[in-house]
């Protein structure tokens with residue numbers, strides 16, 4: 514078989530997305546970047562009804578959005594290196610985590626006036642809220658390493674050409690392996706967690722019981738401020 518047709522090479526695909534998003538957020542993804550990456554992730558999981566965490570979200574719109582910059586109106590203003598404790602189990606675990614961090618400490622400072630980025634630390638934090646069989650998508654200008662080869666495997670790499678004289682980006686899809694002894698359930702069969710769904714349904718539709726209603730009114734963490742559209746549209 515010709516080398517470029519090998520199984521490893523079949524994991525790689527390329528897109529060309531030359532147009533910026535209308536928001537023109539500094540360091541933002543190109544137009545369609547977020548949608549296409551999530552569509553591909555759903556296809557890999559063979560599942561439409563999925564829970565998404567959008568980490569370092571900037572102006573990305575889908576799922577539960579976390580960013581340290583309050584100006585982008587995230588659902589939760591938090592540091593990616595240490596956000597799980599504050600969630601207090603209220604949201605997650607997730608089927609997909611899409612992460613678009615600053616590409617260097619210098620960029621973090623220059624573009625967002627924020628601190629250093631520690632890849633090992635924030636990916637370990639993600640691991641706490643990613644379901645087994647779920648996908649961690651790291652969008653970067655470097656080919657980022659597998660955060661933990663014992664736990665993760667690369668299932669897809671998307672190389673994205675943008676405008677001329679711009680460096681391409683690469684989105685690596687790391688799938689969290691099923692732990693030994695876990696059920697043989699197909700990873701694509703994992704659903705959104707009850708706690709996550711509960712919050713969403715309550716906010717997007719009629720409260721089903723006074724108990725659930727009180728769940729919306731009393732926020733688990735004052736920093737978690739759900740956007741009004743989050744429940745209806747942003748989950749998908």
Ligand SMILES: C[S@@+](CC[C@H](N)C(=O)[O-])C[C@H]1O[C@@H](n2cnc3c(N)ncnc32)[C@H](O)[C@@H]1O
Pocket residue numbers: 538539540541542543569570571572573579580581582585591592593594613614615621625627628
């Ligand atoms: C490359 S931008 C994301 C752009 C986004 N994907 C878009 O298309 O709009 C990186 C984001 O990470 C945020 N950020 C930087 N350091 C962070 C940290 N420690 N925790 C959470 N967010 C952080 C910045 O505020 C910025 O919005």
